[in-house]
Amino acid sequence: MDVINWKEELLPYQQAVDEMIVKFKSIQREFKKKEIHSPIEQINGRVKTISSILEKAAKKNIPVSKALEKLEDIAGVRIICRFVEDIDKVVSIIKERNNIDMQILEEEDYITNTKKSGYRSYHITVKYPIFTISGKRDIIGEIQIRTLAMNFWATIEHSLRYKYNGNMPEELKTRLQVCAEAAFKLDTEMTTIRDEILEAQRIIQTKNNLVNEIINNIHNLHFIANVENMNEFNKEFINLYQEGNIEKLFEFNRQLETMARLYKVQYS
Ligand code: 0O2
Secondary structure, eight states: OOOOOHHHHHHHHHHHHHHHHHHHHHHHHHHHHTTOOOSOOEEEEEEOOHHHHHHHHHHTTOOGGGHHHHOSOSEEEEEEESSHHHHHHHHHHHHHTBTTTBEEEEEEETTTSOOTTOOOOEEEEEEEEEEETTEEEEEEEEEEEEEHHHHHHHHHHHHHHHHHTTOOOHHHHHHHHHHHHHHHHHHHHHHHTHHHHHHHHHHHHHHHHHHHHHHHHHHIIIIISOOTTHHHHHHHHHHHHHHTOHHHHHHHHHHHHHHHHHHTOOOO
C-alpha cells in the first residue's frame, strides 16, 4: 500500500472549508448590514483530523486507502442558528445555491428524526467544486446546521463519547437523552420570546451601523476634506454616545453628512 501524503491530500478539503466559510460569512454580513435578523449566528469549519479519519474508517470497515474517497464529512462546516426556525431559512439559502456553486447530494433531518442519542441537527452533504493549481476538483463535504442549544449539547456529548470510546455507561446515555430534551425545550421556549429577542438584536445592530457611519464620516471629513474642527465633533460624538440617546446620534450623523456633501467627500 502506498504511503498517504496526508498533508497534501487534505489541502483541497481545507480549501473547500475555507471557501464555504467565506460564503456563509458574507451572507451573515449582508443580513447584518441590512439590519435584518441573520439566520446565521456563527459559522465554524474544520477538516477532520487524521486520527478521526482513521477511527471512522475503521468503524465503518473502510480500508484506509479508500477513506478519503468514502468518508463524506472530511470537509465540515457548521452553521449555528439562534432559533429552530432559522435552520429552515439556512436550508433554503443552501438549496437556492444548489447546482450553482455547490451540489446537494443528501439531506438528513435529525431534528424531525432525532437520533437515539438525543442528537439534533440538520445535515446537508454537498459536492463543492474548488480550483487548485492542478485544476478543478469536486470535494464532498458536510454542512451541519443546528441551534446554539443543540450545539451545546452535541459538543458536550461528543467529548463524553470520545472519553468512553463507544462504551458509554447506560446511565450516562439516559442522562444525556434527558439533557437533549431539556436543550430542545429551551429552544422551544426561546421561540416564544423570539420577537422580543429580534427587536433587541435590531436595536444593537442599528446602533453599531450608526456608530460605524459616524466614525467613517468624521474620518473622511478630517483626513480627506481636512476639515479642522473635527476634534470638537469627536468630543461631541463621545458625549452623545455616552448619553445613549440614539435619536441625537442620528441627528448628529445627519449634520456630518450635510458637511460631507458640502465638502464633496468621497465615502469609502
Ligand atoms: P466529528 O468528530 O464531529 O467529525 P455515523 O456513522 O452516524 O457516525 P455518518 O454516517 O457520517 O456518521 O453520518 P452522520 O449521522 O451524518 O454523522 C456525521 C456527524 O454528525 C458526526 O461526525 C458528528 O459530527 C455528528 N453526529 C452524528 N450523530 C451524533 C451524535 O449522536 N452525537 C454527536 N455529538 N454528534 C453526532 P463524527 O465523525 O462522528 O464526529
